[in-house]
Amino acid sequence: MSIIIYAIIDSLQLKKRIVDTDELLNEDSEDNIEFISTDTLTAIVSFEKENKQIPSQEDLLSYASVVDKIAKKYSILPMRYGSILESYNDVIALLEKNSESFLEVLKKINNKEEFSIRVLFSSQKQISTEDGIIVKQTFPDILQGESQSKKYLQSKYEEHIIEERRLHYIEKIQSLLLYDLQKISPFIEFKKNPTTAFIIDAVVLIERTKRNKLLELVAAVQAMYPEHNVILTGPWPAYNFTQMKIS
Amino acid sequence: MAGLQFYSNENIIKMDEDKILFYSGAADEIIDEIEKISHGSQSRINATPENVESGLAKLVLTLIELIRKLIEKQAMRRIDGGSLTDDQIENLGETLFKLENKMEELKKIFNLTDKDLNLNLGPLGDLL
Numbered sequence: 001m002s003i004i005i006y007a008i009i010d011s012l013q014l015k016k017r018i019v020d021t022d023e024l025l026n027e028d029s030e031d032n033i034e035f036i037s038t039d040t041l042t043a044i045v046s047f048e049k050e051n052k053q054i055p056s057q058e059d060l061l062s063y064a065s066v067v068d069k070i071a072k073k074y075s076i077l078p079m080r081y082g083s084i085l086e087s088y089n090d091v092i093a094l095l096e097k098n099s100e101s102f103l104e105v106l107k108k109i110n111n112k113e114e115f116s117i118r119v120l121f122s123s124q125k126q127i128s129t130e131d132g133i134i135v136k137q138t139f140p141d142i143l144q145g146e147s148q149s150k151k152y153l154q155s156k157y158e159e160h161i162i163e164e165r166r167l168h169y170i171e172k173i174q175s176l177l178l179y180d181l182q183k184i185s186p187f188i189e190f191k192k193n194p195t196t197a198f199i200i201d202a203v204v205l206i207e208r209t210k211r212n213k214l215l216e217l218v219a220a221v222q223a224m225y226p227e228h229n230v231i232l233t234g235p236w237p238a239y240n241f242t243q244m245k246i247s
Numbered sequence: 248m249a250g251l252q253f254y255s256n257e258n259i260i261k262m263d264e265d266k267i268l269f270y271s272g273a274a275d276e277i278i279d280e281i282e283k284i285s286h287g288s289q290s291r292i293n294a295t296p297e298n299v300e301s302g303l304a305k306l307v308l309t310l311i312e313l314i315r316k317l318i319e320k321q322a323m324r325r326i327d328g329g330s331l332t333d334d335q336i337e338n339l340g341e342t343l344f345k346l347e348n349k350m351e352e353l354k355k356i357f358n359l360t361d362k363d364l365n366l367n368l369g370p371l372g373d374l375l
Binding site: 115140142147148149150152153156157160210215218219222229230231232233234236 | 266267268269270271310319323326327329331333336337338339340341343344357
C-alpha cells in the first residue's frame with residue numbers, strides 16, 4: 001500500500017470551515033481522499049493499493065484536478081505528482097518534522113491565488129526588414145569587408161544585435177508590468193521565456209479579493225500593446241510560491 | 248520514504264477553459280507556442296542499453312553546442328568592445344565558421360537536428 005499526498009493544509013483552517021472530505025471536493029466527486037492530521041497540519045491523501053511506476057498523462061491531470069478543486073476553496077500547499085509515502089506514520093513524521101516551514105509558507109499564501117500572465121509576440125514577424133537595414137548600417141568598422149570570415153561575422157553580428165534589441169524590448173515591457181503588478185502584490189516571479197515568441201512568462205500571487213484588479217491591469221497592458229497577445233490564466237494552486245526544502 | 252516533490256503547473260498543457268481568464272489574438276498562435284513548450288519539456292537524454300551511443304552523442308553534442316554558443320556570444324561582446332585587430336577578426340571569423348560547419352557534420356553523422364540539441368533543466372528552463 002502507498003499513500004499519495006495531494007496537498008497540505010493548516011488543520012485549524014479545516015476545523016473551522018469543513019466537516020468531511022465530501023465538502024472539500026464536490027459531493028459527486030469520484031476522488032477518494034482522506035485526511036491525516038497532526039494538531040497543526042493536515043495532509044490530504046489517498047490510499048492506493050497499487051503503486052504505478054509509469055504514470056499516464058491522465059493520471060497527472062486527474063491528480064492536478066484534485067489539487068485544483070481543493071485550492072479553489074482553501075489555502076493549500078500543493079504537492080507534486082509522485083509525492084508518495086509508505087505508511088500513516090511516515091505522513092505524520094513528515095508533518096511534524098516540517099511543521100514550522102509548512103506553516104510559514106501556508107501563512108504566506110493564505111487567502112491568495114496564483115495567476116499566470118503571458119505576453120507573446122503576435123506573430124513571427126517581429127524582426128522587420130527595416131531592422132535588418134539598420135543593423136547593416138551599424139556594423140562596427142572592424143567588420144567591414146568582403147572576406148568569408150567577415151561576411152560570416154557580419155551575419156552573426158546581425159543576429160546578435162537583433163537578439164540584444166529583443167531582450168531590451170522584453171526588459172522594457174517587464175519593468176512596466178512589474179511596476180503595475182507591485183501595486184497589487186509583492187509576490188511576482190518572472191520566468192525564463194520558454195520560446196522566443198514569449199515576451200513575458202510571469203506568475204503572481206494575489207489576494208483572492210484582488211482578482212478583478214488583476215484583470216483590469218492585464219486588459220490595460222493589452223490595450224497598451226495591441227500588437228501582442230496577453231494571456232491570463234488561473235487561479236492555480238500556489239505552485240510557484242511554495243518552493244521549499246523538506247526533511 | 249519515497250520521493251516527495253512540489254508540483255509545477257508547467258507540464259499541464261491541457262488547460263480547462265475556465266482557467267483562461269483573458270486572452271486576445273489568434274488561438275492557433277497561442278496553442279502553437281504552448282505545444283512548443285510541451286515538446287521542450289520532453290527533451291531529455293533517454294539513454295538505454297540499445298541506444299546508449301546516440302544518447303551519449305546527443306548529450307555530448309548538446310554540451311559542445313552550448314560552449315560554441317557561449318564562445319560566439321563572447322566574440323560578439325569583444326567586437327562590441329572594439330578590442331580586436333583586423334587579423335584577430337579574420338581568425339575569429341574563420342574559427343567560428345569552421346566550428347559551426349563541424350557541428351553540422353557531427354549532427355548529420357548522429358542524425359540529430361537543432362531541436363534535438365537541447366535539454367530541459369526543469370525550473371531553469373531549456374539549456375539552449
